[in-house]
Amino acid sequence: MTTELKKKKESTGPELTAASHPATKYLREERLPHIWCSGCGLGSAVTSLTNAYDELEIPIDDIGVVSGIGCAGRAAGYFETDSYHTTHGRAIPFATGLKLANPEMSVTVFSGDGDLFAIGGNHFIHAARRNLDMTVICVNNYNFGMTGGQFGPTTPQGATATTAPYGNYENPFNLPELAASAGAIYVARWTSVHARRIEAAMEDALAKEGFSFVEILSPCPTGYGRRNDLGEGLDELKSYQERAKIKHGSDPGKAEIKRDPESEIIVGKFVDKERPTFCEVADSYLD
């Protein structure tokens, strides 16, 4: 290394190695690199979550990460915490048992839109209704990525998918509206371009006692983007940057996502309220 280069390197601060990376202590290093495609937002969502754990100083041994099946379902396997990669759609009920049997655990469900809202949709609304003390993070990529890009419950109407060759003729869920109406006490949506906002939202959500929900809109160049003329992952991020409008406290009912690449995507914090948790209410009836 030339003296000049060495100087330049020194001037940018200490070298960032795997060992010194703040996320490392939360991750199973021997399982990296992860399986996700280039341009996908899952990796950065994982980093945001590790940062949030770190910021809140939650003891690692008290963290339980539960995932379902699919691309996002693989997330649990990268967390060096107690981590559970369960069956398709059943991450939330598994997490329900984990939390009720061991209330000291801080339980995070990290999964995808298909897992949480197609096959697992019923569990989501009931867990929100009960106000179980857990945080659900949904990385929404608008399609079933792992199985090859089929349409799902959040695919915008008119978008193309491998099982919607003529365009998706179903009406998608608007997740913040669904979460809010089912009873979640914290509901936020951000996109993969809002790394710091995601982290702050995760911190808020983890700190809440009750059912909190964070939706992260992610690029999916492999499964969704290329079939819908959205370009590379970076192009999708740029598009999010342009389309996202931060409107805290806005009506979640108006936060639907349209296929039109020019259309606005409302992001921000929709709900932040207090309500007694499942256990608090249950125990209050025992006296």
Add this chain to the structure above:
Amino acid sequence: MSDKAIMTGKYFMNGDEACAEGAIAAGCRFFAGYPITPQSEIAERMSNRMPEVGGRFIQMEDELSSIAAVLGGSWGGARSMTATSGPGFSLMMENIGLGMMTETPCVIANIQRGSPSTGLPTAVGQGDMMQAKWGSHGDYGVIAYAPTSPQEMFDYTVKAFNKAEQYMMPVFVMADEKIGHMRERVEIDESKVEIYQRRKPEVGPDEFLPYEPDEDLVPRMASAGEGYRVHVTGLTHNQKGYPQLDVETQQEKVGRLVDKVEKNKDDIVEIEEIGVEDAEVLIVSYGMAFRTAMGAYKRARERGKKVGIIRLVTVWPFPEERIRELSQRVKGIVVPEINLGQLVNEVERASQGKAEVELVPHPGGGLHQPDQILDSLEDLL
């Protein structure tokens, strides 16, 4: 009801209630279930008793979530249970597979009713016996008890918990509507309740391999929050618990799931033999059908017929060796079941053509008449 976990005393109790009490006595502290006839008294009793003993009851939104919550509860460190009947048992199958693959101790009580489909919700059936063995996709060993009285509902639910802990797997209590709703004397005696303590890791987190088996092929379990940071997945996994998707790992893992039951059959299998010594014809039966079979047996003996009974206490694993042995020296075997022929195929397979095997079927909704069984016995004598 009582703040005691084990309600020592004598009670007039139905089978469902006795099942719930057996679970609590065995240390169950988490119950997740969904209402279905004829198991509702188990859930009702649990909703009453769990708070009394410091446990947690939750009524889930369906059976898919009930079994998922039970698996989560078990990894959370609680002895966990659910109870259901045929339609709910069908819905649980996928996560029963997850429980088998991840070696998660828990108990599933199936109070069988007339089937298939909605069938006969309030009436007896034994139509889920093969489903208990083969219901979830893939290969795995199975342990299933078939109690024949409220007392046995208590005793064998305790045992089911112990075997679940000993072999790290979901264990079934395959009862039926009659046993569940029958009310009889149940004696609970704390001094007679034995609890198998879960095997915990013997090494620190750095060295611990959650799927490294002991000599008996059973691994040890580290629960959530114990600092072991275990990864649990339904994907084929290595001893560390990490996904490893190759033939060798599949063979090691799935082979062990089968072998840990098969190679420990001497410890697991329980049968009751009555009048077998001089028997020329045998009855093989289980659960409620066994009680009718006992009536037929008594009548046959009164008439001087040399008849014996093999009662399957554990239906799975099937006591193949003993049936084969007895087939060499009896003329025939009569198999009364409240289905149109399930365990009879196992009996036939085990007998290897050495004895004539005759099914006494019943479609469900009622019980055999002892004379139906008697007629079959006399045919074979």
